[in-house]
Amino acid sequence: MVKRIAILGSTGSIGKSALRVIESLGSDYKVAALSAHNNIKLLAEQVKKFKPQVVVLTNPEKLDEFKKLLGNTQVTILIGSKGLSAAGSDENVDVVIAAIVGAAGLEAILAAAKAGKILAIANKEPLVIAGQLLTKIAAENNAKILPVDSEHSAVFQALQAGDAKEVSKIILTASGGPFRGATKEQIQNATIEQALAHPTWNMGKKITVDSATMMNKALEVIEAKWLFDTPAEKIEVLVHPESIVHSMVEFVDGSVIAQLSAPDMCLPIQYALTFPHRVKGITNHLELEKIGSLTFEKPDMDIFRALKLGYQVAKTGGSAAAVFNAANEAAVEEFLAGNIKFVNIVELIENCLEKHSVKKDATLEELLFADKWARNEVKECLNRVM
Ligand code: MG
Numbered sequence: 469m470v471k472r473i474a475i476l477g478s479t480g481s482i483g484k485s486a487l488r489v490i491e492s493l494g495s496d497y498k499v500a501a502l503s504a505h506n507n508i509k510l511l512a513e514q515v516k517k518f519k520p521q522v523v524v525l526t527n528p529e530k531l532d533e534f535k536k537l538l539g540n541t542q543v544t545i546l547i548g549s550k551g552l553s554a555a556g557s558d559e560n561v562d563v564v565i566a567a568i569v570g571a572a573g574l575e576a577i578l579a580a581a582k583a584g585k586i587l588a589i590a591n592k593e594p595l596v597i598a599g600q601l602l603t604k605i606a607a608e609n610n611a612k613i614l615p616v617d618s619e620h621s622a623v624f625q626a627l628q629a630g631d632a633k634e635v636s637k638i639i640l641t642a643s644g645g646p647f648r649g650a651t652k653e654q655i656q657n658a659t660i661e662q663a664l665a666h667p668t669w670n671m672g673k674k675i676t677v678d679s680a681t682m683m684n685k686a687l688e689v690i691e692a693k694w695l696f697d698t699p700a701e702k703i704e705v706l707v708h709p710e711s712i713v714h715s716m717v718e719f720v721d722g723s724v725i726a727q728l729s730a731p732d733m734c735l736p737i738q739y740a741l742t743f744p745h746r747v748k749g750i751t752n753h754l755e756l757e758k759i760g761s762l763t764f765e766k767p768d769m770d771i772f773r774a775l776k777l778g779y780q781v782a783k784t785g786g787s788a789a790a791v792f793n794a795a796n797e798a799a800v801e802e803f804l805a806g807n808i809k810f811v812n813i814v815e816l817i818e819n820c821l822e823k824h825s826v827k828k829d830a831t832l833e834e835l836l837f838a839d840k841w842a843r844n845e846v847k848e849c850l851n852r853v854m
Contacts, residue, residue: 471741474501474561476524476552476576477568479510482590482616482733486565487514489738492750497741500562501555505572506530512537519543521560524551526572549575556580563587563741565616566594570797571839574598578832581611588740590616592687597790597835599694614740615695619688621736622714622727623696628744629717629725638698639716639724640688641708642767645679648707655771658810660803677800681813682767686778690789693782700782705775707765712754730754773814777821787827787838794839795820798846807850820845 473490477483483504490497503524504511515523515538524546525534531547538545546554549572556564556576564580566573567590577594580587582605589595594602595613606613615621619640627635646665647655663680664673678684685705692703716726729735735751769776774796781792799816802808808816820842827834 470495471497471562472500472560473497473563473565473741474503474522474555474558474580475499475565475567476503476556476573477566477591478502478514479504479507480567480569482565482567482737485733486567486590486737487518488750489734489741490518493738493741493747500560501558503552503555503568505568508534508537512541515543516541522546522555522558524555526552552576553579556585557583559583561585565737565740566590567616569593571597571794571836574832574836578602578605581605581613582609584609584611587611587613588616588737589613590737592617592684592691593793595691595694596687596793597839598832599690599789600785600829601832601835603694603697613695614743615691616733616736616740617688617691618731618733618736619715620692620695621739623692623717625727625739626715626717626725627696629723630719632697634719634721635696635698635702635717636720637702637704637718638692638696639704639706639718640685640692641706641711641713641715641764642682642685643679643711644707644709644765644767645676645682647680647771648709650771652771656809656811660806660810663803663810673804674797674800677803677813678796680810681774681796682772683774683778683796683813685767686775686781687793689775689778690782690792700779703782705767707767708762710759710762712756712759712762728754728756774817777814777817781821784826785828787830787835788821788824790830790835790838791820791824791842792817794842795846798843802846802850816846816849819849 499518499520501522505526508530522544528547553576557579563586565588566577666676711731713726718724730752732751738749781788795817799813
């Protein structure tokens, strides 16, 4: 059986890796739909190479230019968020890879869940913002959610070793970021340069700052809660600077099953596509003797307050996580623009969470409203103090 794949966000880093993986997997895997917002040059190249039936351009302003680039290539062009939802729920699609950063792809992911697709979720927002709604819709429509985030893929792989009711805890590993082992004073005086100097990964600026605050792990705790239907109390974060163990599951008998591999997103993408099978892939194999030793330590929750907040938000549920995520995005933007200090990021998030009245069982509209409100509240808060 050929698997027909839609990639929502095909010109970003995950989208590009996904295309490399699909190419390497051979003729049993076919690209059915691609989408992008701004990078029409690369999108047109991808359409010519992978020949999907459908391509979605979410930014309608670029349509004329895009058509010129496509020339006489045979493909159905869909526009905007409606087009994205149509592509995600198309009857000629089996698997949807969700790789659009931010809240922009949410509606399409929910549409794909309603249509009972296999959802390979690469970005954090769908599960962080709309985890409750998405898992509910997926369960009602027999849609399967497979994680592509490296930690959650590792947990998912480790979970194959036992039954869900035999799990005693999930252990998410974290690199610890540039401020691993830092004191309160060092965090107080942290500069943009220090926050952006990640020891092991070279990533986008926003994600690198999230790694410095450990906000990325806070978001991943919330993501894991929904993906694996596990309360936050049973999800532990362990700092592991080598980034070789991508996460672990502890079972009731005391066995800990870990997933180790070279840090390469192609592996979790491939596992989501070939699950429940494994095939030879394009990821380099580990040479553990060259790595020598692996170390683990507990994160300091008083230094990394975002992580502590993440646990509270995971317990609160409802619209709190939408506010948590959006306030962080807005605050990190202000930090990168040089308008606030590193420590202010978490303070701004705390302020938003305090002011927000949580909506339980929130609808998509209510979640998007909470998202907008938090972004605005960050601005208002800065206006008040400056
Ligand atoms: Mg991750």
